[in-house]
Amino acid sequence: MAIDAAQPETPGAPEGRQNPQGRPPPETEETAVAGHAPGVRHAPGVGHSPELRPGVQRLPIAVGPGPGDLTDGAAASEATAGLLEVRHLNAYYGTFRAIRDVDLSIRPNAVTALIGPSGCGKTTFLRTLNRMHELVPGATVQGTIELDGVDVYGSNIDPVRLRRVMGMVFQRPSPFPTMSIYDNVVAGLRLTGRHQRSELDAVVERSLRRAALWDEVKDKLRENGMSLSGGQQQRLCIARALAVGPEVLLMDEPASALDPIATLRIEELIAELKQSYTIVIVTHNMQQAARVSDRTAFLTMGEDRAGYLVEVDETSRIFTNPRERLTEDYVSGRFG
Numbered sequence: 001m002a003i004d005a006a007q008p009e010t011p012g013a014p015e016g017r018q019n020p021q022g023r024p025p026p027e028t029e030e031t032a033v034a035g036h037a038p039g040v041r042h043a044p045g046v047g048h049s050p051e052l053r054p055g056v057q058r059l060p061i062a063v064g065p066g067p068g069d070l071t072d073g074a075a076a077s078e079a080t081a082g083l084l085e086v087r088h089l090n091a092y093y094g095t096f097r098a099i100r101d102v103d104l105s106i107r108p109n110a111v112t113a114l115i116g117p118s119g120c121g122k123t124t125f126l127r128t129l130n131r132m133h134e135l136v137p138g139a140t141v142q143g144t145i146e147l148d149g150v151d152v153y154g155s156n157i158d159p160v161r162l163r164r165v166m167g168m169v170f171q172r173p174s175p176f177p178t179m180s181i182y183d184n185v186v187a188g189l190r191l192t193g194r195h196q197r198s199e200l201d202a203v204v205e206r207s208l209r210r211a212a213l214w215d216e217v218k219d220k221l222r223e224n225g226m227s228l229s230g231g232q233q234q235r236l237c238i239a240r241a242l243a244v245g246p247e248v249l250l251m252d253e254p255a256s257a258l259d260p261i262a263t264l265r266i267e268e269l270i271a272e273l274k275q276s277y278t279i280v281i282v283t284h285n286m287q288q289a290a291r292v293s294d295r296t297a298f299l300t301m302g303e304d305r306a307g308y309l310v311e312v313d314e315t316s317r318i319f320t321n322p323r324e325r326l327t328e329d330y331v332s333g334r335f336g
């Protein structure tokens, strides 16, 4: 897949677009799926402009099929596609520093859990990875984030495409309310100009199968997405993210609004998906982190409320024999 600026896919969406109230639209899953960039502010610390510049050379971010090509053993399962390298990351809301100097390598084909007390910057960190952070007015980023060696804040990167390569799943499942199950899955693909019925049919089935939802919905694809249970809606949102051929899935407390059975299904699904994708999951549930993740990163915040990384290690080590006292206190429930 390529994330390049050569072929803007939302030519009708000018930078800085605002809603009638004069405020940027709220950040929703739609924002991420559609890749709209309302109210984009440049990230001066990074020093690159996210403007779409015609004629910029195509930048392949990973060798493999393009959007929607979810053939078995898709790109991400080959070689090491989906390696994230975060260095000296600082993230700000205006002058408030929410993230301080985070260095983290995130492996492909594995689940990395982010844990830490409320407000330490877990969501902010996730959103810096796929450049959703910059959708908040006044929000900026310093440092570098590379996906397979490519600077995701590079001047030749189209953030709209980047957000397809790094799909996001939110705490509350949020299918597009007016759309059928089928249309929800292919919403992102249609924005890329893919309209051929046979192709869309194939992507819908593959994505729903991968999201472990196909058997439950195959006979009612034309029904409204909101007619599904909460757990099914969350899997629908995962299918929607998968449909555009991501390499990375960023999950922000994806099961916290679900009952224990639906939670278990999501956890089983995550275990399946990690064979093909890089997965980063934020969770407040220590048992869940221990169950689903291979590596765990523990963040906390200093007196200035800036979040920082205390340690990252194999999950088994973080929960049994962490290096840092702060981590031990947190995972054993003595803090946070």
Ligand SMILES: Nc1ncnc2c1ncn2[C@@H]1O[C@H](COP(=O)(O)OP(=O)(O)OP(=O)(O)O)[C@@H](O)[C@H]1O
Binding pocket: 093, 096, 098, 116, 117, 118, 119, 120, 121, 122, 123, 124, 125, 136, 305
């Ligand atoms: N849009 C925003 N504008 C200004 N400050 C923000 C914004 N979003 C988050 N913050 C601040 O950034 C810090 C980190 O917030 P963030 O939501 O990333 O924390 P979190 O670790 O995800 O918390 P939780 O576990 O409660 O979800 C907090 O101090 C928060 O108040």
Ligand SMILES: [Mg+2]
Binding pocket: 122, 123, 124, 252
């Ligand atoms: Mg959060």
